Amino acid sequence: MHKKFLPLYVTCSLFALLFAAGAVQFENFGSLRVFMNLFTDNAFLIIAAIGMTFVILSGGIDLSVGSTIALSGVIISVLMQNYGWHPLPAFALVLVLGTLFGASMGAIIHYYQLQPFIVTLAGMFFARGLSSVISEESVPIMHSFYDDVAMFGFELPGGAWLGSSTIIALVVLALAIWLANFTRLGGRVYGLGGDAQSAALMGVPIARTTISVYALSSFMAALAGIVFSFYTFSGYSLAAVGVELDAIAAVVIGGTLLTGGYGYVLGTLFGVLIMGVVQTYISFDGTLSSWWTKIVIGLLLFVFIALQRYLVGRGQKSR
Amino acid sequence: MNTDNTLLALRGVVKTFPGVKALDGVDFTLRKGEIHALLGENGAGKSTLIKVMTGVYRRDGGDISLEDKPIHPANTGDAQNLGISTVYQEVNLLPNLTVAQNLFLGLEPKRFGCIDWRRMNREARELLAGYELDLDVTAALNTYSVAIQQLIAIARGVSMSAKVLILDEPTASLDADEVASLFKIMRELRDKGIGIVFVTHFLDQVYAVCDRITVLRNGALVGEFEAASLSQQDLVSHMLGKALEKAVHEKIEHADAESRDKLFELKGARSQALEALDLSVSAGQVVGLAGLLGSGRTELCKLVFGVDGLVAGDAELNGQHVRFTNPRQAVVAGLGLCPEDRKKDGIFGPMSIRENMIMALQNKRGWWRYIPMKKQRELAERYVKALKIATSDIEKPINQLSGGNQQKVILARWLAAEPRLMLLDEPTRGIDVGAHAEIIQLIRQLCAQGLGLIVASSELDELVEFSDKVIVMRDRRKVAEVSGNEITQQRIMQAIAGQPQAS
Incomplete structure (x- = not known):
């Protein structure tokens, strides 16, 4: 076993442990159905958090994710309901706009040497404001294509359901793992997060990499917005408030170092699943307020940051 | 002059920063298969000259040619592609990536559009074997000592088809044995025809390993010398621009310390890192x-x-x-x-x-x-x-x-x-x-x-x-x-x- 995979193992085992605990305590918890529902309910978050993983690996942060999700939902629903667009061109437009939005944030961060925090914070207000300007009301989506896609899926044993959004999330996951660990761009992202100055001296194109990372994150957020609209059948400017923070939490619980350079995309999936399983546990219990989810996630975050601190400290000592 | 053998030639290079002329018409000639020391006091322009060669800075005047072709490196990646690699005093590799990734970053071997990790690790092992290093190439770089990281940086530089290898104070944080093995590798590379620019503050090391010496002072060229025919004293006076009063090595009057009051004392003191010791x-x-x-x-x-x-x-x-x-x-x-x-x-x-x-x-x-x-x-x-x-x-x-x-x-x-x-x-x-x-x-x-x-x-x-x-x-x-x-x-x-x- 390689020491560098340790946080990943911790995350996976924690998920298994939580799931097992639920299964022991509640009838029906330990089923494939509950497991698959974790994916169905959190598909959009998985996608957004994967985009966030790249940003954090590169040593940055993206606070605009939640707003971008809302904005893409609003654009799609307005184009469909008010202008009679078919969903597919609307999706394409939203993905392109999202990518451009992220790329411009990346360009501003790189060329003006600004903090990602502040640039994406501005992006967050911009996207949220823009979606409210487009439509303050929630816009319902009614289209046969949406019904077809939402119904599409495969029946699994035990009444479990592999739906379209889960499929999208899993495909995104596979592509993201490939991108992070089997392409040159991935190596550059890790390098940038490890030591930006050294990376530059080793010939890593810093500008292109930074811009790609933020473009990717916003693309993923736009895609998450599409998946989210299949879940809610509407576009609403106040949807997905704070999702960027859930995404960051999932990335960190997934074992990625917040300062960049260390971590794995697969860990982020388990980070989201852990948050999902806590939520499921609380809804199975029935007596606990759903806000307990936040408390548990807060504690988990704290434990994971402490764990990373410990691992990093030990790594430096062994040198 | 033997021009056939010239690898890298700088002629009349000028670099100006606001208020300072960092390089004022500097010439520098590196031949194939030589180790060439670049010396000068701090502020003499060594770093600037290196940065101009490696594309970190754009020159404001003069010509640079590599194998008789004029070059204009715009950034370090550019210079690397031309065959000019640099190893800095503080190892500029990526501590979080594996040894193999550090060696191949940017040039990873690929198969079916994927990085071929197995081949990359194998090639990394083979490459390091040439430097008598037997490492776990899948371990993160920061698990190794600075000396080994430096050798890895050199291996990377050379493997990127380097013609010119610039070593900027590589020995500053190495101990004597490590310096010796570094020199051995430098000589081997020289014998393969690579031109090495060696920047250091240790004059003994210059004489131990260098063939020729170029001295800069205040951004201007002082001269180019054969190492064998330049005495250390002359070298120092070239660097300082004045004859050095013979370094004072006569012993000072030793304070009769034991009779005085102790200012600070440790008695049997031990820390996490040290065994018990006394000090006064x-x-x-x-x-x-x-x-x-x-x-x-x-x-x-x-x-x-x-x-x-x-x-x-x-x-x-x-x-x-x-x-x-x-x-x-x-x-x-x-x-x-x-x-x-x-x-x-x-x-x-x-x-x-x-x-x-x-x-x-x-x-x-x-x-x-x-x-x-x-x-x-x-x-x-x-x-x-x-x-x-x-x-x-x-x-x-x-x-x-x-x-x-x-x-x-x-x-x-x-x-x-x-x-x-x-x-x-x-x-x-x-x-x-x-x-x-x-x-x-x-x-x-x-x-x-x-x-x-x-x-x-x-x-x-x-x-x-x-x-x-x-x-x-x-x-x-x-x-x-x-x-x-x-x-x-x-x-x-x-x-x-x-x-x-x-x-």
Whole structure:
């Protein structure tokens, strides 16, 4: 076993442990159905958090994710309901706009040497404001294509359901793992997060990499917005408030170092699943307020940051 | 001149920064299969010249040609593609990536659009075998020592089809054995026809490994010499631009230390990193700390200064028990430390010289007793003058100064706080010959003013020159204490090597 995979193992085992605990305590918890529902309910978050993983690996942060999700939902629903667009061109437009939005944030961060925090914070207000300007009301989506896609899926044993959004999330996951660990761009992202100055001296194109990372994150957020609209059948400017923070939490619980350079995309999936399983546990219990989810996630975050601190400290000592 | 053999030629290169002409019409010629030393004091323009060659800076005038073709590298990636690779003093690799990734970043072998990890790891192992390194290439780079990282950086540079390899002070943080193996590899590469530019402050190393020498001074070319026909003394006077008064090696009158009051004492003191040891410093005494890299010199300084806590044993300052649990207590008690890693632990890079200087004094006074700006300026001006710090302005950010001047500012910082005991950890590392002599001069002056000093250094000749007592460390233990007339390089070396006393 390689020491560098340790946080990943911790995350996976924690998920298994939580799931097992639920299964022991509640009838029906330990089923494939509950497991698959974790994916169905959190598909959009998985996608957004994967985009966030790249940003954090590169040593940055993206606070605009939640707003971008809302904005893409609003654009799609307005184009469909008010202008009679078919969903597919609307999706394409939203993905392109999202990518451009992220790329411009990346360009501003790189060329003006600004903090990602502040640039994406501005992006967050911009996207949220823009979606409210487009439509303050929630816009319902009614289209046969949406019904077809939402119904599409495969029946699994035990009444479990592999739906379209889960499929999208899993495909995104596979592509993201490939991108992070089997392409040159991935190596550059890790390098940038490890030591930006050294990376530059080793010939890593810093500008292109930074811009790609933020473009990717916003693309993923736009895609998450599409998946989210299949879940809610509407576009609403106040949807997905704070999702960027859930995404960051999932990335960190997934074992990625917040300062960049260390971590794995697969860990982020388990980070989201852990948050999902806590939520499921609380809804199975029935007596606990759903806000307990936040408390548990807060504690988990704290434990994971402490764990990373410990691992990093030990790594430096062994040198 | 033999032009067929010319690999890299710079002609009349000019580089101007606001207010400074960093390079003024410099020529530099590197031949195939030679090791060429690039020497000069700090601020002479070596770094700028290298940065122009590697595309970090764009030149403002002149020509550069590689194998008779003019080149215009726009960035380091560009220069690498042309075949010019650089290994810097601080290893500029990525600590979080694996050894193999570091070797191949940007040129990873691919299969079906995926990085072929297995092939990459295999090729990395094969590549390192050529340097007699047998490492786990899948482990993160930061699990290896600086020396090995440096060799990995060289391997990377060469494997990127380097024709020109620039080594910018690669030996600064290596010990003698590591330097020897580095030199062996440099000679092997030379014999393969690679042109190597070697920048260093160690003149002995220049003669050990270099074929030719180019000397710069104040951004201008002084000359190009055959190493074999240039004496070390001539070389130094070329670098300084004046005949050097024969380095004063006569022994100073050793303070009759034992009769004086002890200023600071450690008795059986132990830290997490060090085994129990005794140490005593009197006022006006210089205690040298000798030993190889990692022998515990730095750890001893940290122990005295309260960075590492005392695990067992006793510390006394002026006969009073003290137990520093953090450096602040040490500062308030009148200690000062110039750390080994100036850049990381010593300077506040973007802050001005003045701000850097008053830091210790202000901390000692406490934040509620602000030092008036007028007083700050006076203080800064006084020390800039007293320590001959070369700067146009006390408000200049410290990271724009050369290494030697930065070191002087840090010294000034502590002197302003009027300490009783100063700890200097490698005060002359990475500092050019001229500033080197000045710093040694300073150490003596301070000592004469009644300060106690503890100076850790890897340069034995310098320790012999100023120490009243030398403590030799090995494997995190104190192995010998030499004082008075017994202090000779030979005696210290024997102790470091673990041989019994010859007498």
